[in-house]
Amino acid sequence: MFLPIIGLMIGLLIGKFLPISMPIEYAKYMSVALLASLDSVFGGLRAGSEGKFDNLVFMTGFFTNAFMAAGLVYIGERIGIDLYYVALLTFGLRVFQNLAIIRHYFLKR
Amino acid sequence: MHKQGQFSISVVCIILGIMLAIQFRTTQDIRSSAQYERADDLMKRIMQVEKERTALEDQVHDLRQPPGDDAAAKDLERIKIGAGLVPLQGTGIIITIDNTKQALSPSNKNPNLSQIRDEDILKILNELRAAGAEAIAINNQRLIATSEVRTAGSFISINNKNFATPFEIKAIGDPVALENALKIRGGIIETIQFWGIQVVIKQSTVVELPAFKGTFRFQYAHPDQNGGK
Numbered sequence: 001m002f003l004p005i006i007g008l009m010i011g012l013l014i015g016k017f018l019p020i021s022m023p024i025e026y027a028k029y030m031s032v033a034l035l036a037s038l039d040s041v042f043g044g045l046r047a048g049s050e051g052k053f054d055n056l057v058f059m060t061g062f063f064t065n066a067f068m069a070a071g072l073v074y075i076g077e078r079i080g081i082d083l084y085y086v087a088l089l090t091f092g093l094r095v096f097q098n099l100a101i102i103r104h105y106f107l108k109r
Numbered sequence: 110m111h112k113q114g115q116f117s118i119s120v121v122c123i124i125l126g127i128m129l130a131i132q133f134r135t136t137q138d139i140r141s142s143a144q145y146e147r148a149d150d151l152m153k154r155i156m157q158v159e160k161e162r163t164a165l166e167d168q169v170h171d172l173r174q175p176p177g178d179d180a181a182a183k184d185l186e187r188i189k190i191g192a193g194l195v196p197l198q199g200t201g202i203i204i205t206i207d208n209t210k211q212a213l214s215p216s217n218k219n220p221n222l223s224q225i226r227d228e229d230i231l232k233i234l235n236e237l238r239a240a241g242a243e244a245i246a247i248n249n250q251r252l253i254a255t256s257e258v259r260t261a262g263s264f265i266s267i268n269n270k271n272f273a274t275p276f277e278i279k280a281i282g283d284p285v286a287l288e289n290a291l292k293i294r295g296g297i298i299e300t301i302q303f304w305g306i307q308v309v310i311k312q313s314t315v316v317e318l319p320a321f322k323g324t325f326r327f328q329y330a331h332p333d334q335n336g337g338k
Contacts, residue, residue: 007119011126018127022135030135034128041125044118055117062121 004045028077028084029070035091036069037062042098049105190244193253193321197244199281201316202288204233207275209305225274225306227260232297233278234258240290242280244318248272251321268323284312 022030040062047053069087076083189195208224230247237245245252250267252258257266264271280287288310291298298308 007122011123015127015130
């Protein structure tokens, strides 16, 4: 359980010292991609705690979710449908759902 | 299996951490970006400029106040009247000219011939001045030494402002002398009436002229130190 948290810390530190900054126009896509990744990680944690973790599914899910979410928001913007909020809502709901399941798992143990 | 899951989740968490850090920075950038603060900034600037403008207007008003000295004040007043900075009233005439209302006759196909042009107005002004007009305004634009009357496209530019027909020329002076000067046989009024331009001349005991509203700026002209000798 500690390994992911340590990983997160390392990532935060790397990100802090990397001289990368997003153009403001792309902040929307970045936030959606971030939420999708967050959802994937919580999904992975949940699957791990349920004992049915699949590495391939997790890895592909992480990257495709992030890119597809950002891509869909981009396309939505082009055709005038605000998919941004839809993506936020969907991934946000799933993040909280996964959180609840993980919590239940730890409580039951 | 469980161990491996932990490992890949950790790897992904590193990436997630990087993304989070970038997102933090981007959000901060947005907060401090020009777009976000633009409206606020512009509002402040508008307020400041408006304040400055009011202060300057007050200053102009204060500076325009005549000084206490009586003789100097009279001198100044005369100079200001001469320069067109004071609204004036007195006897005079009001001339209204407008383009022809009637349809063009077959023999007169060129519409430009029955349009008022700068030359017509300039000739009228010249005639008025020769007849002793003391002050003249066209469409409430007071004519001063640097005023121009010039065709600008379909308009006529007076004091750098564009006017279309009709034109109302007001002149202060001896009404009879002014009107006679204009209506002299073969004079300017007869000429433009021949081309179908409508002219109405009215003598009036109270002609009111506005002050010149522009500003004086002398970029090239400077007072001669030798007194022009």
